[in-house]
Amino acid sequence: MKQIVNNALADTIAVMEKSIPENLDRLLAAADSMATALTSGHKILIFGNGGSAADAQHIAAEFVNRFQIERPPLAAIALSTDTSILTSIGNDYSFDDIFSKQISAIGRQHDVAWGISTSGSSKNVIAGMATARAAGMFTLGMTGRGGQLGDVSDVTLSVRSDVTARIQETHAVYGHILCDLVDRILFPERFDAP
DSSP: OHHHHHHHHHHHHHHHHHHHHHTHHHHHHHHHHHHHHHHTTOOEEEEESTHHHHHHHHHHHHHHTOSSSOOOOOOEEETTOOHHHHHHHHHHTOGGGTTHHHHHHHOOTTOEEEEEESSSOOHHHHHHHHHHHHTTOEEEEEESSOSGGGGGOSEEEOOOOSOHHHHHHHHHHHHHHHHHHHHHHHOGGGSOOO
8 A cells, every 4th residue: 555655656746747847838828828817807717527627616716815825816716616507507508518608608808718627628628718719818728638628728738647636636736836926926025035
């Protein structure tokens, strides 16, 4: 059992050591785009399925409440949280439409759509991102090795792994990095000088 734990740790570290440097410039670009959106009165809409839905809620909470510093709340919404909306769209139309219809309802030009799919092939995430892009929103995708998510994302943060757990762990780190970067861009005076 100890070897299983050590193997998981080694694999997680190896995936992050590859993925984070490979995505460094994209992380910086995404943070700049999110900070620009927030300072101009726009919002971040975050969405995914299963564990990615949980990641969306986690990230939205970091923006709305706070991450590491005391600062005003930032506008972020996880689109996977309203069960009445999700089930009515899924029942009356299709599960593939649960995010695109919400984005059509509350998304506006220059908002941010942040779609998360470990496979990069979740139909409802891709549909949501396509709707957001057509509306003139900045689209940020987080995925594993690929899928179609990159085709509808202005910036794609990928993870070079075929193991869902490793992809999700790295997505969580990407989310925290982006929260930290956005805070530093928007509130530099609240951080100690290096």
